[in-house]
Amino acid sequence: MNRMEEILARVGEIQPLPGTILHLIDVINDPRSSINEIVETIRYDQALTTRMLRICNSAYFGLSREVCSLEEAMRLLGTVKVLQILMAVHTGALLRRGQEGYGLEPGVLWKQSVATALASTLFAERTKPDNTSLTFTAALLHDIGKVVLNSHVTAEFVEIVRRVNEEGASFIEAEQQVLGFSSTEIGALLAEAWKLPETIIRCIRYHRTPGELDPPDVVVDTVYLATCVCMLCGVGLGSDGLCYRADSRVMERYRLKESDLEVIGAQMLVDLKRVESIYTEDMAQPVLVNN
Amino acid sequence: MDTVVDIADMRVSRDPQVDLVTYSLGSCIGVAIWDPEVRVGGLLHYMLPQSSISPEKARTNPAMFADTGIPYLFRSAYELGAVKKRLIVKVAGGSSLLDDNGTFNIGKRNYIILRKIFWKNGILIDAEDVGGSISRTVRLEVGTGRVTVKNRGKEIEL
Numbered sequence: 001m002n003r004m005e006e007i008l009a010r011v012g013e014i015q016p017l018p019g020t021i022l023h024l025i026d027v028i029n030d031p032r033s034s035i036n037e038i039v040e041t042i043r044y045d046q047a048l049t050t051r052m053l054r055i056c057n058s059a060y061f062g063l064s065r066e067v068c069s070l071e072e073a074m075r076l077l078g079t080v081k082v083l084q085i086l087m088a089v090h091t092g093a094l095l096r097r098g099q100e101g102y103g104l105e106p107g108v109l110w111k112q113s114v115a116t117a118l119a120s121t122l123f124a125e126r127t128k129p130d131n132t133s134l135t136f137t138a139a140l141l142h143d144i145g146k147v148v149l150n151s152h153v154t155a156e157f158v159e160i161v162r163r164v165n166e167e168g169a170s171f172i173e174a175e176q177q178v179l180g181f182s183s184t185e186i187g188a189l190l191a192e193a194w195k196l197p198e199t200i201i202r203c204i205r206y207h208r209t210p211g212e213l214d215p216p217d218v219v220v221d222t223v224y225l226a227t228c229v230c231m232l233c234g235v236g237l238g239s240d241g242l243c244y245r246a247d248s249r250v251m252e253r254y255r256l257k258e259s260d261l262e263v264i265g266a267q268m269l270v271d272l273k274r275v276e277s278i279y280t281e282d283m284a285q286p287v288l289v290n291n
Numbered sequence: 292m293d294t295v296v297d298i299a300d301m302r303v304s305r306d307p308q309v310d311l312v313t314y315s316l317g318s319c320i321g322v323a324i325w326d327p328e329v330r331v332g333g334l335l336h337y338m339l340p341q342s343s344i345s346p347e348k349a350r351t352n353p354a355m356f357a358d359t360g361i362p363y364l365f366r367s368a369y370e371l372g373a374v375k376k377r378l379i380v381k382v383a384g385g386s387s388l389l390d391d392n393g394t395f396n397i398g399k400r401n402y403i404i405l406r407k408i409f410w411k412n413g414i415l416i417d418a419e420d421v422g423g424s425i426s427r428t429v430r431l432e433v434g435t436g437r438v439t440v441k442n443r444g445k446e447i448e449l
Contacts, residue, residue, distance in 0.1 A: 103443060161443060170389055228388065232397045233338055234298055234317030237426035239443045242317055242386045248394035258396060262339050265397070266348050266355060269299055269338065 004181050007152055011190055020045040021090055022194060028083060028133045029197040035079055039070045052086055060085070060278045084121070084136050088114045088275055091140055094147065101150040101157060103239030109147070112236020113140050114275055119226035119268040127222045127254050131199075138203035139223045141196070145187025145204065152179070157239070164243045171240040172208045184208055211247050221250050225261075233265045235272065296321075296334045299355035303333035303367040307434030314428050316384035318398035320357070320405060320421070321429040322364060323381045323449075325436040326373035332433040333373075335364040339397065340404040357404045380414055381438045381449045383429050385421040398422070418449040 017025075020042065027033045027041050042048050049070060056073040057066050067073045074082055095110035102109075120139035121132060129135045156178045163174040175182040188205035203223050206213055210224040224247070231242045251257075296302045296313040304311060311334035313321050318338075325332045337360040342349035353359035365375070385402040388395050402421055409416065420427070420440045428441040438449040 168389070228395055231388065232318040232395060234315045234319045234384075234426065237315040237317050239426075241426040241442070242388050242424040244388055246388035246391040246395050248392060251394050258394070258400070259344060261395065262341075262344050262397065266339060266345050269355070270348065 003179065004186070007148060007186060008189055008193075011148060011193055017094060017194065018045075018048070018090065020048050021087070022196070024083070024087075025134075025137055025196060025200070028137060029131070029199070031131060035071065035074050038079060038083070039074070042070060048086075048090070051089070052082070055085055055089060055278060056082060058278050058281055060274055080133050083133055084117070085275065085278065087137055087140055088117060089279055092279065094144070097147075099146050099150040099238065101152070101154045102146055104146075104236065108236045108238070109143060111272070111276070112230055113143060115230045115233075115235040115268055115272045116140070116142060116223065116226045118271045118275065119229045119264055120222050122264045122267055122271075123222045123225045123229075123254075126256060126260070127218055127225070129218045129222055134197065134199055135219050135222050138200040138219055139226050141187075141191065141200060142204055142207045142223050142227065143183070143187065144190055145183035145185070148186045148190055149175075149179075149183045161239065164240075170208070170245050171243040182208075208244050209247075210250055216250075216253060221253065224250055225254075225256070229261055229265045229268060232261070233269060235269075296336050298336055299338045299352055299360075301333065301335040301354040301360060301364050301367065303331065303364070303371055304433045305329065305331045305371050309433045311431045311433065312428065316427045316429065317386050318384070318401055320382060320384040320401045321427070322361065322405070323383075323429060323431040323438045324364065324368055324373070324378045325431065325433075325438075326368065326377045327379065327436055328374070328377055329372040330434065330436070331368055331371040331373040332431050332436065333364050333368040334429065334431050335360050336429075337361070337401070340400045357401060357408065361405065361408050375414075378414075379417050379436060380409075381431075382416050382419040382421060383427050383440045383449065386424050386426070387422070389424055420447065420449060 024041050095113050096107050098106040099109050117136045117140040120135050124132045159178050160174040163169045172182045184205055188201050191201045191204050199219050203220050206220045207223045210220045292308050293310050293312050294302050302311050313336040322335045337357050338355050340357050342356040342359045349356050349359045353363040385398040387398040425442045430439045439446050
C-alpha cells in the first residue's frame with residue numbers, strides 16, 4: 001500500500017457530512033429542483049428542521065414574526081440564503097476541530113471555510129457561475145483535504161516548510177514533493193468517495209491552481225478568488241500562510257481590479273461576523289432532537 | 292492575561308497584566324504603540340488601506356482601514372495618558388501571495404499608506420517585520436512594552 005492509499009484507507013475515520021446534507025447538495029446541484037423538493041429533503045430530518053427554523057428565526061434575518069414551517073421560511077427569506085446559512089452552520093462538526101498539522105486552532109478551518117464561501121457569493125456577482133448555491137457549497141468544502149491530511153503532515157512538516165522557505169515552492173508543490181500528493185488531491189478523493197457533484201470535486205482539486213484547467217472553470221475561478229481574499233485578509237491562516245501562487249489571469253478574465261478585492265474583503269468580514277454570531281447563538285441552544 | 296485584537300479591531304490598555312495579541316496577520320498590518328512613561332499600550336489590526344472604498348464601514352468600524360484606524364489607535368492611547376513624542380511604534384504584517392506581480396497587492400498597499408500617514412505626522416517606526424508570504428501573530432506586553440512576532444512556532448522580538 002503506498003502512502004496515499006494508506007491515508008485514503010483512513011478516510012472512513014473522518015466524520016462524514018450528515019446524510020441529509022449530502023442529499024441536499026445533490027438537490028442544490030440540480031437546477032430543476034423546486035422549493036418543494038428541497039423541503040422534502042429536509043422535512044424528515046427533525047434535527048435539521050428544528051435547526052433550520054431556529055436559524056431563520058435568529059436575529060440575523062430580523063424577521064418581524066416567528067416562522068413555523070420550512071416552506072414559509074424559504075418563501076420569506078429566499079431559498080438560496082436559507083440553504084447557504086444552513087450549510088455553513090451544519091458543516092461545523094466536520095470542520096471545527098483543530099488541524100494541528102497545519103497550525104490551525106479549533107474553529108479556525110471552519111471560519112476560513114465559511115469566509116471563503118461568503119466571499120465566493122460576493123465574487124459570483126462578477127464571475128456569474130450558473131449555480132451560486134453550488135459555488136457556495138464548493139467554497140465551503142474547498143479545504144476538506146486538510147482535515148484528512150492533518151494528522152499525516154506533522155512528521156513531514158519541517159521538510160515541507162523548508163522547501164517553501166528555501167526553494168520558493170508553494171505549499172501545494174511542497175506537499176506534492178514531500179508526500180507525493182497534495183491536500184487538494186486528497187480532498188478531491190474524499191469528495192469522490194462521498195459522491196459529491198463533479199463541480200465540487202473539480203473545485204477542491206484545482207482551487208489553488210486554476211491555471212491548470214483549460215478551458216478555465218468559472219466555479220474554480222470563483223473559489224480561487226475567494227481563497228485569495230481570505231488569505232489576504234488573514235482569515236484562518238495556518239502555518240501555510242499565504243504560500244500559494246497568485247494568478248493574475250483569473251482577475252483579468254472577469255475584469256476585476258484590486259479595489260474590487262478590497263470591497264469584497266471588507267464585505268466578507270462583515271458577513272462573517274454575522275454568521276459567526278448565528279453559530280454561537282445556535283450552539284447555545286439545547287439540542288432538541290438527536291440525529 | 293491575553294486581550295485578543297480581532298481582524299479589523301483595535302485595543303488599548305494601561306493594565307500591566309495585559310498582553311494585547313492579534314493572530315494571523317496576512318496582508319493586514321498590526322501596529323503596536325507603547326508609552327514607556329505611563330505604560331500605556333495599543334494594538335491595531337487593520338485590513339485595508341483606504342476607507343474611501345466604504346465610508347459607511349469605516350464609520351461603523353474605523354479599525355478596518357489604515358487611514359481611519361491609525362488615528363483611532365493614537366487617539367485612544369492619548370485618552371489613556373500616552374504622549375505622542377514618547378510613543379514607541381512597531382509594525383508587522385503586510386504579506387503577499389507568491390509570484391504576485393501587483394494584482395493582489397493589498398499587503399504592499401497597506402504598508403505604503405502606513406508610511407505615508409506616519410511621515411505626514413512625524414512618527415518614526417522603531418522596529419518592523421513586514422512582507423514575505425507568512426502569517427504573523429503579534430503580541431504586545433502592556434507592562435513592559437515588549438513586542439514579539441510569531442510565525443510557525445518561531446518567535447522573534449521586535
